[in-house]
Amino acid sequence: MAIERPYRVVQWATGSVGKAAIRHFAQSPRYELVGVLVFTAEKVGRDAGAIAGIGPIGVAATNDVEHIVALDADCVFYAPVSPDIDAVCRLLRTGKNVVTTTGPYHPTEFARADFERIAAACAEGGSSFHGGGIHPGYAGDLLPLTLARIASRVDHIHVHEVVNFRQEPSKYIEWTGMGKTPERFRAEPALLGAAVPHFAQSMAVIADGLGRSIDDITVAEIEIATATADIPYTGTPTSDIPGVDGVIPAGTVAGQRHRWTAWSAGAPLITFHAEYTMGDADIEPAWNCGHSHYRLVIEGDPPTELVLRAGRGPDGNPVYLGYTWTAMAAVNAIPAVCAAAPGPVGHLDLGLVRLPGVVHPKPGR
Known part of the structure; x- marks a missing residue:
């Protein structure tokens, strides 16, 4: 059932994603922010x-x-770097719906056990759960x-995620292995390798x-x-992580290309490029990757391409919106998730979601 009053969230x-959500909750008349949980001492007590x-x-x-768990809220936007399924299930058992950017997203073999626990918690609390974001998720x-939907035949779908760290420095620069020697980079685990x-x-x-199933996922050799x-x-100045600075030394890794391909019926069906x-x-x-963007390519009939990139800022250059997109892809699903039947709800369950609260007066008006 849709809620006529503001959603209590x-x-x-x-972090960067949570901050983007707070800005939206504060500006949209469809939401009332009733609690904020932080994990660093310097943030405790701050507005x-x-x-x-x-x-x-x-x-x-x-x-x-304990204070957060006890709050009367319709939904929790759960956005730590990595999920704690125990915490998610505890929230769901209290009757709070949960929308998250950290996953799980879909009940593959890797995530099935977590989904089973989440489904049980939803049944106990009469709540719903949704995992989304920009990628994994929307893009x-x-x-x-x-x-x-506008294709007559789909042979192979390519999804390219291009991230330009010089355009927008990030804490992920080191996590992805930038600045390591090529030898060390190939020998040590990296963030994107663990993301498969x-x-x-x-x-x-x-x-x-x-209407297809995936038989296997292959990993191509990383290009550096x-x-x-x-x-x-x-x-x-626009970074959500002020003070991020450093140097990538000459001769070390300053670019990386990853490729994963999902196979179906003996043929490549989906390839993700990072x-x-x-x-x-x-x-x-x-x-020559250019500014950060997503590029989708459908090989089929007709061959089709789509590029998703940010608009240009005051300086004429595209701004980096990765964190905002990640947050809003999930946040905008909150009304639909609150209205859904109890249990895990994925993109295919939600369909085309309505977006109450996206159109609202600009700040200061």
Whole structure:
């Protein structure tokens, strides 16, 4: 049942994605932010709006999980870096719906046990759960299926995620292995290598939507590019992570290309490409990736391409919206998730969601 009053929401974690959600909750008349959980001592007691960079909104952040669990709320936007399924299930058992960007996203073999626990918690609390985001999520499953709707035949879907870290420095620069020697990079685990089971869940959504099943997922050898000179980077005024700065030394990894392919009936059906770079200058080979964007390609009839990129800011350059897109792809599903029957609800269950609260007055009006 749709809620006529504002949705009472809790923000769990206030990293870059959580901050983007707080800004939306504070500005949209469809939401009332009733609680914010933080995990660093310097944020405890601070106004959530100040944490999100928009000024006070009258909600103090807390690190008291028991207080958050006891709140009367319709939904929790759960946005830590990695999920704690015990915490998610506890929230669901209290009757709070949960929308998250950390997964799980779809009941593949990797995520099936977590989904079973979540389903049991939903049944106990009469609540619903949804995992989404930008990728995994929207750019990696909903957008390809939307594009496939105008195709007569789909042979092979490609999803390219291009991230330009020189455009927008991030804490993920080190996590992805940038700045390591090529030898060390290939020998040590990397963030994107560990992401395959998560991307596989979006692949499964696409396959299910196309009426196919995935038989196998293959991983191509990683391509790397190295810095031909030292590449300094400094956090920008628009960054949600001020103070991010450093140097990628000459001769170390400054670009990486990953490719994963899902096979169905003996043929490649879906390929995800991840291209992460420290820009286009001072890198060999020069890939000329440009600004951060998503590019979708359908091989079939008719052959079709779509590029999703941010608009241009005051300086004329595209801004980086990865964190905002990640947050809003999930946040905008909250009304539909609250209205859904108890249990896990995926993209294919929700269908085309309505978006109350997206159109609202600009701040200051």
